[in-house]
Amino acid sequence: MSFETVSQSRCFGGTQFVYRHTSQETGTAMRLAAYVPPQAAGGKVPVVWFLSGLTCTEENFTVKAGAQRMASELGLILIAPDTSPRGEGVPDDPESAYDFGLGAGFYVDATQEPWAKNYRMRSYIERELPALIAENLPADMERQGITGHSMGGHGALTIALRNPGRFKAVSAFAPIASPMNCPWGEKALSHYIGADRSQWHEYDACALIESGARVPDILVDQGLADSFLENQLKPQLLEEACAKAGQPLTLRRQEGYDHSYFFIATFIEDHLRWHAERLA
């Protein structure tokens, strides 16, 4: 299956695409943004995934992070998927809250009704979309990195931990460190996966690390003026799990930075350099 091009713009010598395609997993039309750097004219280049946070679409990272500049310099394809299925018939949070349902797929395969049919973001990101990218873009799928923000940081960490060897570089911006231990995560997992908390482990980076899952190393940036730091993000849980398990982690606490894209824009260069070094 090929991507339908929604838009394309020249950007830093490469091209910023927005694509649309029909997803078998979600049963909906899905959009994604893909930046293809100038180096791709000469052959396949590495891929870095950016998974976005609550309320986001493929657009937020693409227009706000300023990541294309470094992707152009370093020769990286950037993939920014949407954060949930959307469209007619896709159920949303009954109260239309921002933290569940549309824009809040949490990168899980839901098992509970009415979510199970469409909310299959885990399989979409882990299986369906990589195959489409390999088919449609000049992407070297042997050299993939993954990062993300907040809910998407959780997604990046858990997807990398569950797929050992696939991602040679892993990082996150202000990730939800342990969805099993915060209100956002408990709401999402209880609805999507159900009341049996033993089924939540595969969607919790800390639990996965405790169970022996490993990636080569992890870079995390966390702003200390982030209003979600104490109640939702809890980086100390990731720090403790990594320390106990011997999982290498570089956790940088950034004084004064909040949860916004101004924080991401400030540190995206460091993250893309981290990825490029490991994907060289």
Added chain:
Amino acid sequence: MSFETVSQSRCFGGTQFVYRHTSQETGTAMRLAAYVPPQAAGGKVPVVWFLSGLTCTEENFTVKAGAQRMASELGLILIAPDTSPRGEGVPDDPESAYDFGLGAGFYVDATQEPWAKNYRMRSYIERELPALIAENLPADMERQGITGHSMGGHGALTIALRNPGRFKAVSAFAPIASPMNCPWGEKALSHYIGADRSQWHEYDACALIESGARVPDILVDQGLADSFLENQLKPQLLEEACAKAGQPLTLRRQEGYDHSYFFIATFIEDHLRWHAERLA
């Protein structure tokens, strides 16, 4: 009068502010974005104005251009005003078109009803806002540069040309080169200023240059895949006016680039370096 802080975020070691204040000129509450770089902790720093295009608020440039990175490196305050008065009682285009009224102030002082009361963006940008910035920010008002995009490129060029000596650096991204000679400009000026075209000259960069107005030099970037290039922007008119008048102009035609912020983000570094060199 002081600014009310709507939001502030740490960004590249400085602070991105959004402010609100009551404008005497427009009779409305106005918002602006101001990036204050880390160098301002040590004393006043130069100021670069960015005037935005049709439909924009203070937000577009602030979140999409990635300009804070270079402003932080070069030690520049960035000011991004709104593009029109807004709020209850402010008249809009009768058909709510995007190219007139709200989001489309064209940086003029309207003389025609019902626009004359609120649409005073020329005096707001030329007189009221500079005084407020000097009062509220660590800004060296002897070192100002101005740039803008599309309608805001027109604004930057005409404001600089009408205020000789004030701006030591002048540039524009895909400016409307001659509002007297394109549909956007003719619609705006006929409504805001009236049918007498002799009154339009002061709002037309080419006419101002023909009448003897000068700035030290001008940098313009224009994308060649810009869908507004031929009918609205017409950079060749600026090129001809500058050549005839001996006004220095560096006009760069950029293959493949469109009218979006992906174009601005690609070339903002060049523009801010151009400004910083002239504001040193």
